[in-house]
Amino acid sequence: MVPVADYIGLSAILFTIGALGVLIRRNPLVIFMSIELMLNAANLAFVAFTRMYTALSMAGGGQPVYSGQIFVFFVMTVAAAEVAVGLALIVTIFRTKHSIDIDNLNSLKG
Amino acid sequence: MNAELLAFIILAIIAIAAALGMLFSRSTVYSALFLVLNFGTVAVFYILLNAPFIAMAQVSVYAGAIMVLFLFVIMLLGTEALPPSRALPWQRPLAIVLAVILFAEAAYLLFIRRVAAGDVPQPIQAFGSPQGVGNALFASYLLPFEVTSVLLLIAMVGAIVLTIREKGK
Amino acid sequence: MTFFYLAPWIVFFPVIGLLINLVFGSRFSETVIGTIASLASGLSFVVSVLLAYSLVGHPEAVRWTIGEWIHIGTLQLDWTFRVDTLSTMMMLVVSGVGTLIHIYAVGYMHEDVRFKSDLKRFQRFFVFLNLFIAAMMILVGGDSYLMLFVGWEGVGLCSFLLIGFWYEMDTLGRPSWANSNAAKKAMIANRIGDFGFLIASFLMFWAFHSLQFDQVFQQAPAIAASNPGLITAITLFLLLGVTGKSAQIPLFVWLPDAMAGPTPVSALIHAATMVTAGVYLVTRSAALYVTVPAAQFIVALVGAVTALFAATIAVGQYDIKKVLAYSTISQLGFMVAGVGMGAFAAGMFHLATHAFFKGLLFLSAGSVILGMERGHHHLAHHEPRKGTKEKHPEEVFDPGDMRNMGGLRKTMPVTFWVYLTGALALAGIFPFAGFWSKDEILASAFRGGFTAIYWLLAIAAFLTAFYMGRQIWMVFFGEPRHAAAAHAEESPQVITVPLIVLAALSLLGGALDLPGVETLTHWLEQTVVFIKPGEFVWSVALISTGLALLAILLSWLLYGRRPLKVGEVDPLKQMLGPVFTGMERKWFVDELYWALFLDRYVDVSHFAADVIDGRFWHDWFHEKVIAGTYNWLSHIALNRYADQLGIDAFFNSLGEWTKEAASGLRRFQNGFVRSYALFVLIGVVAILGYLIFK
Numbered sequence: 001m002v003p004v005a006d007y008i009g010l011s012a013i014l015f016t017i018g019a020l021g022v023l024i025r026r027n028p029l030v031i032f033m034s035i036e037l038m039l040n041a042a043n044l045a046f047v048a049f050t051r052m053y054t055a056l057s058m059a060g061g062g063q064p065v066y067s068g069q070i071f072v073f074f075v076m077t078v079a080a081a082e083v084a085v086g087l088a089l090i091v092t093i094f095r096t097k098h099s100i101d102i103d104n105l106n107s108l109k110g
Numbered sequence: 111m112n113a114e115l116l117a118f119i120i121l122a123i124i125a126i127a128a129a130l131g132m133l134f135s136r137s138t139v140y141s142a143l144f145l146v147l148n149f150g151t152v153a154v155f156y157i158l159l160n161a162p163f164i165a166m167a168q169v170s171v172y173a174g175a176i177m178v179l180f181l182f183v184i185m186l187l188g189t190e191a192l193p194p195s196r197a198l199p200w201q202r203p204l205a206i207v208l209a210v211i212l213f214a215e216a217a218y219l220l221f222i223r224r225v226a227a228g229d230v231p232q233p234i235q236a237f238g239s240p241q242g243v244g245n246a247l248f249a250s251y252l253l254p255f256e257v258t259s260v261l262l263l264i265a266m267v268g269a270i271v272l273t274i275r276e277k278g279k
Numbered sequence: 280m281t282f283f284y285l286a287p288w289i290v291f292f293p294v295i296g297l298l299i300n301l302v303f304g305s306r307f308s309e310t311v312i313g314t315i316a317s318l319a320s321g322l323s324f325v326v327s328v329l330l331a332y333s334l335v336g337h338p339e340a341v342r343w344t345i346g347e348w349i350h351i352g353t354l355q356l357d358w359t360f361r362v363d364t365l366s367t368m369m370m371l372v373v374s375g376v377g378t379l380i381h382i383y384a385v386g387y388m389h390e391d392v393r394f395k396s397d398l399k400r401f402q403r404f405f406v407f408l409n410l411f412i413a414a415m416m417i418l419v420g421g422d423s424y425l426m427l428f429v430g431w432e433g434v435g436l437c438s439f440l441l442i443g444f445w446y447e448m449d450t451l452g453r454p455s456w457a458n459s460n461a462a463k464k465a466m467i468a469n470r471i472g473d474f475g476f477l478i479a480s481f482l483m484f485w486a487f488h489s490l491q492f493d494q495v496f497q498q499a500p501a502i503a504a505s506n507p508g509l510i511t512a513i514t515l516f517l518l519l520g521v522t523g524k525s526a527q528i529p530l531f532v533w534l535p536d537a538m539a540g541p542t543p544v545s546a547l548i549h550a551a552t553m554v555t556a557g558v559y560l561v562t563r564s565a566a567l568y569v570t571v572p573a574a575q576f577i578v579a580l581v582g583a584v585t586a587l588f589a590a591t592i593a594v595g596q597y598d599i600k601k602v603l604a605y606s607t608i609s610q611l612g613f614m615v616a617g618v619g620m621g622a623f624a625a626g627m628f629h630l631a632t633h634a635f636f637k638g639l640l641f642l643s644a645g646s647v648i649l650g651m652e653r654g655h656h657h658l659a660h661h662e663p664r665k666g667t668k669e670k671h672p673e674e675v676f677d678p679g680d681m682r683n684m685g686g687l688r689k690t691m692p693v694t695f696w697v698y699l700t701g702a703l704a705l706a707g708i709f710p711f712a713g714f715w716s717k718d719e720i721l722a723s724a725f726r727g728g729f730t731a732i733y734w735l736l737a738i739a740a741f742l743t744a745f746y747m748g749r750q751i752w753m754v755f756f757g758e759p760r761h762a763a764a765a766h767a768e769e770s771p772q773v774i775t776v777p778l779i780v781l782a783a784l785s786l787l788g789g790a791l792d793l794p795g796v797e798t799l800t801h802w803l804e805q806t807v808v809f810i811k812p813g814e815f816v817w818s819v820a821l822i823s824t825g826l827a828l829l830a831i832l833l834s835w836l837l838y839g840r841r842p843l844k845v846g847e848v849d850p851l852k853q854m855l856g857p858v859f860t861g862m863e864r865k866w867f868v869d870e871l872y873w874a875l876f877l878d879r880y881v882d883v884s885h886f887a888a889d890v891i892d893g894r895f896w897h898d899w900f901h902e903k904v905i906a907g908t909y910n911w912l913s914h915i916a917l918n919r920y921a922d923q924l925g926i927d928a929f930f931n932s933l934g935e936w937t938k939e940a941a942s943g944l945r946r947f948q949n950g951f952v953r954s955y956a957l958f959v960l961i962g963v964v965a966i967l968g969y970l971i972f973k
Contacts, residue, residue: 012212012220013216016216017133020205023953023957023960026192029142048159050159050161051238054160054237074254077262081262084269087183091186092272094187100188101195102953103198197951205960208961208964211964211968212967
């Protein structure tokens with residue numbers, strides 16, 4: 001039996017790596033991919049906890065708990081939609097700027 | 111150490127390596143491919159966690175659709191490496207420090223305070239199967255399901271609107 | 280039957296008359312206005328006659344109250360009319376002569392407003408004239424010194440209003456301050472007299488605790504015995520009032536200037552009635568005066584000196600009305616001397632006869648002046664001078680200057696005969712009224728042992744006859760010295776009829792108090808208990824008649840035998856030289872007063888205005904202290920310190936601080952997405968840390 005804590009730990013590691021990617025990389029596509037990685041890490045945590053709660057609930061004689069998996073389902077859906085729109089945005093910006101360095105998108109400085 | 115734990119460790123190493131590879135790879139295509147690997151590993155994790163439906167959804171949606179979309183756009187935009195940036199010199203060190211702190215916090219929670227430690231009994235067989243998820247989805251979570259469909263419509267329309275070229279431009 | 284209940288109507292009729300004329304007068308014709316006014320005065324006369332008739336069988340005084348006035352503690356002063364023989368005598372004189380003058384004034388003002396080109400002012404004259412009658416009636420009819428003072432002030436006001444009737448001109452009609460200044464002079468001189476009256480009444484109240492006649496006179500002997508100095512002070516202060524109102528030395532200077540008013544005003548107020556108020560006051564206060572013979576002597580002396588002084592000035596005057604004005608002052612001196620010597624009957628007798636003949640003389644002088652003006656008008660508009668273009672409106676022609684007159688007895692016969700009557704009465708020729716009254720005064724002086732006063736008055740009588748003779752020869756005899764005199768016309772009947780009535784009174788007025796019969800003395804002694812019967816001393820009568828005839832002869836020698844020609848110098852001037860100049864220039868009294876008092880007052884006033892008000896108050900106090908303090912407060916204290924350095928600095932510093940904070944914080948918004956993400960992550964880490972370790 002793998003303790004749930006291990007899965008959560010793995011999720012944390014993946015999340016941290018994703019955050020690092022968002023902060024360090026300047027290619028918008030890589031940043032986007034790091035965001036997907038973070039979402040994925042969260043999904044992993046959700047599923048792990050669902051299994052834990054279902055197991056606990058069933059051990060106590062109750063129903064299985066599906067809410068985590070349903071949530072992951074919706075997260076995936078949202079992530080897909082987000083990727084579609086986000087990539088469209090990146091393409092549009094690239095058409096204007098002809099560069100994929102996000103440091104060039106600094107005209108909103110105060 | 112049983113087989114599950116061994117499998118977990120190997121898969122975890124692969125997942126982390128893939129993530130790091132994505133992070134440090136110079137080529138964008140390689141980053142995308144590393145991420146695909148990561149997604150696949152996570153899908154296996156889902157299977158281990160009694161969520162086969164989610165695992166299949168992960169493979170088909172994430173690795174199959176999203177990453178393919180990514181690869182298309184990478185092709186569109188080009189994959190040249192960017193020159194080192196002269197702006198924000200303090201960004202990188204600070205980011206690393208923060209990542210370390212974040213991980214330290216997580217580690218503290220998990221290993222010192224031992225949150226959610228301990229074994230968990232195996233759930234029933236039908237848990238996580240498409241029937242089970244489908245029942246829950248269309249019974250208790252019908253409204254979010256419908257809203258999500260609208261969301262997808264919005265996303266489609268948005269994507270088209272954003273990238274459409276006006277006639278004559 | 281008695282008519283005492285009619286007493287208030289002596290005042291009410293003139294008041295009603297003046298109110299009707301005041302409110303509706305602008306819609307009435309001149310005749311209607313004059314009729315209403317004369318009727319008001321005439322009804323007042325009728326009431327006076329009825330009151331006098333009521334007293335015949337009932338000689339004690341009757342007091343008729345019409346309203347409460349002052350009731351404070353033991354002081355009870357009401358609006359009470361006193362009907363006794365003295366007051367009814369005054370009422371008869373005032374309303375009788377007043378009514379005749381009202382009728383005369385209708386004709387006189389009709390011409391005067393046309394000469395001065397202001398027809399609208401006719402109404403105002405009669406309003407003022409009725410107001411005067413009302414005030415004079417309050418004066419003579421009052422039962423207390425306070426009510427008398429109300430009337431006293433009222434006639435002073437009317438005198439001011441009527442002297443300054445043509446306030447924007449001088450007597451010749453040119454725009455000037457002269458008439459207004461004359462009115463002011465009268466008011467101010469009277470005011471000084473009023474001050475004396477007021478001090479006397481304060482002392483009286485303090486000593487007697489009342490101002491009502493009966494109460495004062497009852498206590499008079501007791502107070503006089505214990506504190507004669509107080510009574511002396513009271514009587515002398517009353518004398519100051521008398522010198523103001525009755526134009527004695529030293530306050531007589533207003534009366535000659537008062538000739539600036541229209542002639543009916545001069546006749547009524549400044550000859551017959553108002554100026555006699557002082558004599559009435561002394562007679563009324565007889566109970567006080569007889570207790571202090573020293574004060575009486577001072578009164579008599581003032582009167583006698585004034586009589587002589589004014590007579591000398593009258594000799595040197597060229598204006599017809601000025602001669603009469605100084606003559607009035609002189610005759611008032613006779614009256615004051617008379618009552619001062621205790622000869623109250625003689626003084627009041629002369630008051631009445633003087634009202635007749637001086638009123639007559641003034642009105643006739645007015646007729647003469649109008650005749651001259653008509654002649655001048657006739658000349659200017661119908662017979663332009665040969666050679667010269669019409670320059671008459673600007674030509675300065677003085678219709679009252681005797682040097683322009685001459686030979687008027689041919690062109691104005693009625694005026695001549697009445698004037699002659701008045702002049703003979705004034706000169707004291709038997710059997711005219713003035714002879715009897717003046718002689719009583721002289722006899723009282725002689726018999727009473729007042730030798731100095733007798734000689735002063737006798738010389739004044741001599742000069743009186745002389746200057747009246749001079750006037751008659753200059754005005755009515757000889758040849759006209761100016762074309763206007765040659766073309767003078769007689770006055771209409773509305774003017775000449777009252778003159779004839781007054782002439783009759785001047786002729787027959789002696790009957791009031793003939794020696795032996797002494798009607799007036801017996802009438803008055805009911806009230807004035809100290810009255811001495813009038814004296815008739817043959818020697819005095821003969822001496823005074825002789826002196827008068829001598830004076831007339833002298834005047835004929837100088838002015839009648841060889842009448843004055845145009846531009847010729849007055850023969851008396853050639854004889855007396857600088858003395859005549861002194862007489863002509865009224866012994867420089869006005870100049871003396873200006874130098875002694877009035878210029879000093881102007882200096883004080885300038886000092887107050889320029890130094891105290893200007894330099895001290897305005898320049899220093901207002902500018903430096905008040906304005907300076909205020910400016911300091913607002914500029915320095917509030918503006919610079921409180922506002923700029925205090926509040927502004929504070930709030931500006933807030934703004935500066937915000938700016939600096941903002942510019943500091945602005946560095947975080949560098950536009951780089953990566954750094955924004957970093958900040959988000961910092962926040963996440965912080966929150967996580969808080970949640971973990973809380």
